[in-house]
Amino acid sequence: METQNEIDYKRIADAIEYLRFNYKSQPTLEEAAAHVNLSPFHFQRMFKEWAGVTPKQFLQYLSIEHAKAVLKNKQTSLFDTAFETGLSGTGRLHDLFIKIEGMTPGEYKNGGEQLTINYSFADSLFGTIIVASTVKGICYMAFVDDDNDTAFAQLQKHFPNAAYHQYLDTIQQNAIFIFTQDWSKLSEIKLHLKGTPFQLKVWETLLKVPMGGLVTYGGLAGDLQNPNASRAVGSAVAYNPVAFLIPCHRVIKSSGETGQYHWGSQRKNAMIGWEASKAFAAV
Incomplete structure (x- = not known):
């Protein structure tokens, strides 16, 4: 007999697939909730608990990724991109890019031109x-x-x-x-970062981990008040564009193992050890 957790997991997995296949029609919260036989209120709460973001945010991420792929074709206009993504017009496309990418669709299309x-x-x-x-x-x-x-x-x-x-x-x-x-x-130090709202929150939370301190992926997810978002947190940590200053090397596995690191596990161990010695000397 299935547990409630297993039932909930299957519902959210089904909802994610539904959004992946139907994002061009920009389904509403009510439509997505009805697909998995839940009320909009319970679906919203359950989706965020399991996925780490709201259904609307997940839909926005799907839309922006498709729009970015369309914009790689230099001949495609912003109007065509909005239409292909299922958005009502270039205004919504502009707002979506500003919110998630920190730049306009035109700036993204130009790949940082004039920067x-x-x-x-x-x-x-x-x-x-x-x-x-x-x-x-x-x-x-x-x-x-x-x-x-x-x-x-x-x-x-x-x-x-x-x-x-x-x-x-x-x-x-x-x-x-x-x-x-x-x-x-x-x-x-001033930082000029580009990322999704969730990535920026993860990086901001990482900056609060003190020198000599460590945090697990689950602990980081808990600090973000998204305890089931460990996997999403791991992806955001891996995407960190500023090594060392945003201390993703201070994130370890729940088992106590240091885990992988983009610039090598040996370097990560050395950094953790060096910071621990500095923190101990300061006491």
Whole structure:
């Protein structure tokens, strides 16, 4: 006999499939709820508990991903993109991109065109890093595991049409100084991040994990008041564009294992150990 949890899981899985196949018709909350035989109120609550986002937010993410794929065709107009995505017009497309991507559809279509990014390379305790900034703040930081050209190519993938200058500006200097020497002034670093509202919440929560501290994926989900969203939290952690400053290396498995890390588990262990020693010395 199925447990209530198993029944609820199947309902939400069914709802997710329904939204995936019907997002172009932009189904309402009532329509999605009726599909799984729930009231809109209970469906909304149950969906957020299991998926970590509301049905409306999930539908928005599906819509924006389809719109982004359509916009890769440079010949496609914004009107056509809105129509193909099931949106009522370019106004809704614009609002959706601003809310989720932090830029207009036109800016996304141009791949960051007219955006100027300064970047430089620096040594750290854990290897060479590439750090990039806009006039608003640090937009990218990563460890260089191959060569500088490869690292720069990875940066360009994030903003393919931006204008790049290899120049160490003040924003980068402040970040590098704190990165290597003084963590007490971390809050003074300005960040220019692009992500979904959920990703931004995860990264903001990560910034609250103290140096020398650790948190599990489940614990991070709990801090976000979405205890069933561990998998979604893991995806947001993995997508972190600013290594070390947004400390995704402080997230571990519930078993106590350090787990995987984008820039290598050995580096993650070294960073955790170094921070623990610094925190202990400060006591």
